[in-house]
Amino acid sequence: MMQHLIVLPVVLPLVVGLILLRSRHGAMRTHRTVGVAATALLVAVAAVMLARAAGGEVTYYALGGWQPPFGIVLVLDRLSALMIMVTAVLALGCVIFACAGDDERGSNFHGLFQLQLMGINGAFLTGDLFNLFVFFEVLLLASYALLIHGGGKSRIQSAVHYVVLNLVGSSLFLISVGVLYGATGTLNMADMAVRLAELPAERAGLVTAGGLMLLVVFGLKAAILPLYFWLPRAYAAAPAPVAALFAIMTKVGIYAILRVYTLIFGEQAGVLEALERPWVWWLSLATMVVAGIGVLAARDLRLLVAYLVVISVGTLLAGIGMGSPAAVSALLYYLVHSTFVTGALFLIAEMIGLQRGKAGTRLVKGRPLRDGRRLAGLFFVGAIAVAGLPPLSGALGKALLMDAAAPWQQPWLWPILLGTGLAALVALSRAGSTLFWRSHDGEASGEALSRSRWLGAGGLLAASPLLVALAGPVSDYTRATADQLADPDVLVRAVLSDAGESP
Amino acid sequence: MESLYAITTGVLTACGLYLTLRGRTFPVVVGLTLLSYAVNLFLFSMGGLTTGAAAIIDGQSHFADPLPQALVLTAIVIGFAMTAFVVILAMRARSELGNDHVDGRKREEPHR
Numbered sequence: 001m002m003q004h005l006i007v008l009p010v011v012l013p014l015v016v017g018l019i020l021l022r023s024r025h026g027a028m029r030t031h032r033t034v035g036v037a038a039t040a041l042l043v044a045v046a047a048v049m050l051a052r053a054a055g056g057e058v059t060y061y062a063l064g065g066w067q068p069p070f071g072i073v074l075v076l077d078r079l080s081a082l083m084i085m086v087t088a089v090l091a092l093g094c095v096i097f098a099c100a101g102d103d104e105r106g107s108n109f110h111g112l113f114q115l116q117l118m119g120i121n122g123a124f125l126t127g128d129l130f131n132l133f134v135f136f137e138v139l140l141l142a143s144y145a146l147l148i149h150g151g152g153k154s155r156i157q158s159a160v161h162y163v164v165l166n167l168v169g170s171s172l173f174l175i176s177v178g179v180l181y182g183a184t185g186t187l188n189m190a191d192m193a194v195r196l197a198e199l200p201a202e203r204a205g206l207v208t209a210g211g212l213m214l215l216v217v218f219g220l221k222a223a224i225l226p227l228y229f230w231l232p233r234a235y236a237a238a239p240a241p242v243a244a245l246f247a248i249m250t251k252v253g254i255y256a257i258l259r260v261y262t263l264i265f266g267e268q269a270g271v272l273e274a275l276e277r278p279w280v281w282w283l284s285l286a287t288m289v290v291a292g293i294g295v296l297a298a299r300d301l302r303l304l305v306a307y308l309v310v311i312s313v314g315t316l317l318a319g320i321g322m323g324s325p326a327a328v329s330a331l332l333y334y335l336v337h338s339t340f341v342t343g344a345l346f347l348i349a350e351m352i353g354l355q356r357g358k359a360g361t362r363l364v365k366g367r368p369l370r371d372g373r374r375l376a377g378l379f380f381v382g383a384i385a386v387a388g389l390p391p392l393s394g395a396l397g398k399a400l401l402m403d404a405a406a407p408w409q410q411p412w413l414w415p416i417l418l419g420t421g422l423a424a425l426v427a428l429s430r431a432g433s434t435l436f437w438r439s440h441d442g443e444a445s446g447e448a449l450s451r452s453r454w455l456g457a458g459g460l461l462a463a464s465p466l467l468v469a470l471a472g473p474v475s476d477y478t479r480a481t482a483d484q485l486a487d488p489d490v491l492v493r494a495v496l497s498d499a500g501e502s503p
Numbered sequence: 504m505e506s507l508y509a510i511t512t513g514v515l516t517a518c519g520l521y522l523t524l525r526g527r528t529f530p531v532v533v534g535l536t537l538l539s540y541a542v543n544l545f546l547f548s549m550g551g552l553t554t555g556a557a558a559i560i561d562g563q564s565h566f567a568d569p570l571p572q573a574l575v576l577t578a579i580v581i582g583f584a585m586t587a588f589v590v591i592l593a594m595r596a597r598s599e600l601g602n603d604h605v606d607g608r609k610r611e612e613p614h615r
Contacts, residue, residue: 130574137581144588148595156596157607160528163592164605167535167585168523174542174578178549181570 005052006061006076008045009084009121012038017114032099035110039092042117046081046088053081054477056484058494060127068127068495069191075127077491078481079332083124083255086336087248090343090460091117097347097456098241100449105150105239112149116142116245123252127495129180130187132256133173136221140166143249146242147234158233165220165230173217179210189263190495193488197268208275211265215257215276222253223313224280225287232294235306240350243302244343244460250313251339257320258328262485263492274323281321281409287314288416292423301349301361301431305342308386311420312338318413319401327404328482333475334397337467341385341394344460348378351453352435355446363431368439370446374454376436378461383428385464388421393467400475508548515541528593528603535589539582546575 016038020031052059053076061074095113103109119139126132144166148159181187183206184195199207216227223231231250235243261276291310298304316338319331349361352375359366369375381392388394398417405413467474484490515537522534550568557566593603600607 130577134577134581137585141584141588144592148592151599153599153607156592156599159592160596160605160607163589164523164531164535167589168538170581170585171535171538171542175545177574178542178546178571181574182549182551187570 004061005045005049006059006074006125007063009042009049009088009125010074010118012042012045013114013118013121017111017118020111020114021108028104031110032103035095035103035113036092036099038114039088039095039117042121043085043088043092046085049076050081050085052076053078054480056480056490058484058491060495069186069188072131073127073188073495074122074125075190075491075495076125078477078484079255079259080124082332082336082477082481083251084121086251086339087117087120087124089463090248090339091245093340093343093347093456093460094241094245095456096452096459097244098239100453100456102150102239102241102350106148109146109149112142112145113245116146118142120248120252124255127190128188129177129192129260133170133177136173136252137170139249139252140170143242143246146245147238149239149242152237154233154237158230158237161230162234169217169220172213176210176213176217179206179213183207183210188495189260190488190492193264193266193268193492194496196264196272197270199270199272204271207272211261211272211275212279214260215279218253218256218260219283220253222250222257222317223287223310224317225283225290225314228287228291228310228313231310232298232303232306235309235346236300236302240346241456243306244346247309247339247343247346250309251316251335254313254316254320254335257317258485261320262328263488266488268488277321277323280317284314284317284321285412285416287311287317288420292420295420295423295427298427299363301352301363301435302346304363304427304431305345305349308345308424309338309342311424312342312386314420315398315401315417318417319404322405322409322413324404324406325479325482325486327401328485329475329479330397330400330404332478332481333393333400333467333471336474336478337385337393337397337464340460340463340467341382344378344457344463345382345386347453347457347460348375348382351375351449351457352379354449355444356435357446363434365434365438365440367442367446368444369436370444371449372436372444376432378457379432379435381464382461383425383432385461387425387428389425391468393464393471394421396468396471504554505552508544508552512541512544512548515544526604526606528596528605531605532586532589532593536582536586539578539586543575543578543582546578547571 058077063072119135122135144163148155183203184192186192220227265272265275291307294307298307316331316335319327353361355369356366385392385394388398402414519534519538519541522530550571553567557563560566597603
């Protein structure tokens with residue numbers, strides 16, 4: 001069993017998803033139990049993987065027994081274990097929240113949710129560029145269906161944009177994979193890293209084109225500046241638990257950038273080393289500025305949270321743009337924080353909207369909320385965490401990032417990072433005072449919120465104080481992860497145990 | 504042969520991109536399909552074009568690269584599924600939004 005551990009995060013959701021899709025007319029209660037149990041099991045699997053990877057050993061799983069570089073491999077290192085853990089915990093909160101009734105508005109919610117998890121986990125584990133494409137498609141196809149779960153005009157409309165853009169992105173992905181294969185003759189990422197070291201000079205241009213095209217594709221997934229326009233509407237229109245799960249989807253793009261450019265375009269690549277860095281650095285700063293304006297302009301709480309997601313993307317990419325191990329370590333800490341907190345904020349926005357009747361999440365005067373005090377408390381905690389005020393994890397993450405900036409980067413990063421934090425703070429305090437204080441007189445008559453909603457949203461939000469309390473171990477782990485990423489030789493040697501020999 | 508192949512792929516890509524940028528869902532779907540054809544052709548050529556090479560390695564030194572074929576097959580299957588999904592989504596959007604514009608609303612500009 002233990003030697004198959006690495007493939008479990010892919011196989012478990014696949015099997016459970018298929019079972020759930022097969023018995024689509026079964027009782028909702030059974031579906032919920034199976035969905036929650038499978039996700040909880042995934043958390044357990046992720047914990048075991050995290051424990052295994054924490055030692056610093058890189059292990060791989062050769063599917064079908066075909067050894068790399070010829071077969072397809074799943075690679076487990078510190079980074080992928082961390083991402084799987086974050087995904088599993090976030091998914092558990094979302095699926096518990098969905099059990100309160102969001103899953104009944106359309107068919108097959110739980111089955112699609114598991115397939116989405118399979119795609120995300122696969123993308124985090126794979127060590128093969130083409131397989132990364134396949135898992136991207138799996139997670140996208142499931143996300144298309146989840147995005148329009150429950151139907152409605154705004155969902156369909158934003159889904160058309162989302163689907164068309166991502167299909168074009170997939171075509172671009174294939175083209176860049178083709179270019180890279182044509183130039184290097186391999187698709188295994190570790191093998192490609194080795195071959196880039198002895199790349200003939202006349203092919204460097206081809207590889208640069210392929211590498212930068214990949215950046216466009218990952219930038220589209222991560223929602224970087226010129227490619228983020230699909231995100232706010234899609235995330236604001238999606239059902240709340242799906243929007244919360246989508247908080248990890250932008251991180252898939254960030255993970256892919258981090259993985260591909262540290263591994264393939266690392267030190268050994270010579271002139272091609274870190275060819276993405278200047279692009280990512282400047283675009284991430286611009287992303288933060290534009291998203292800060294978006295946050296201030298948003299007239300709907302869900303749209304506001306969607307722009308907060310874009311801000312967090314910009315912040316994380318700035319870490320990649322800096323590139324030093326300290327910056328990568330800080331960005332990984334911030335990634336964990338921002339995934340949980342933005343996910344929780346989507347769920348809280350849905351709870352607020354449910355109690356305000358027709359006004360929903362729009363930032364207008366509405367009915368007083370039935371659970372106003374408790375919701376305001378949750379919202380307050382979430383707002384402080386996401387805006388980056390002490391004592392919660394956002395402040396810690398931002399401080400780590402600012403500390404990691406090199407002297408010439410500081411004049412750019414510090415004002416923009418703190419300025420977007422201020423913009424988020426202004427927007428959130430305005431939203432909060434409109435939602436909780438400026439209400440009509442009269443009786444509160446919103447629907448009661450079931451316990452699973454409080455559990456889902458509260459559980460995810462609790463990650464923020466936990467991240468502060470456990471800041472020592474977590475930042476030790478992210479620091480070790482960053483060191484491992486900075487030294488791709490470990491992974492290359494582990495995957496291609498005969499890397500030293502000529503093929 | 505290479506130049507003919509390259510021109511075909513390029514023309515298909517250009518047509519696909521142009522149609523993808525149109526305002527109504529049907530041309531967009533056709534554009535996406537053309538784009539995926541172009542990508543499949545491109546993938547097919549990425550191992551280098553060879554003629555008269557053995558498809559199955561049977562002790563021969565001159566053989567066709569099997570990997571692009573496998574990749575194209577995967578890409579075709581995925582592209583096919585995606586096209587089916589987009590068509591259904593476009594029809595759903597047409598019925599829910601009342602028109603077939605990508606933005607979901609009619610433009611004010613006069614109909615040509």
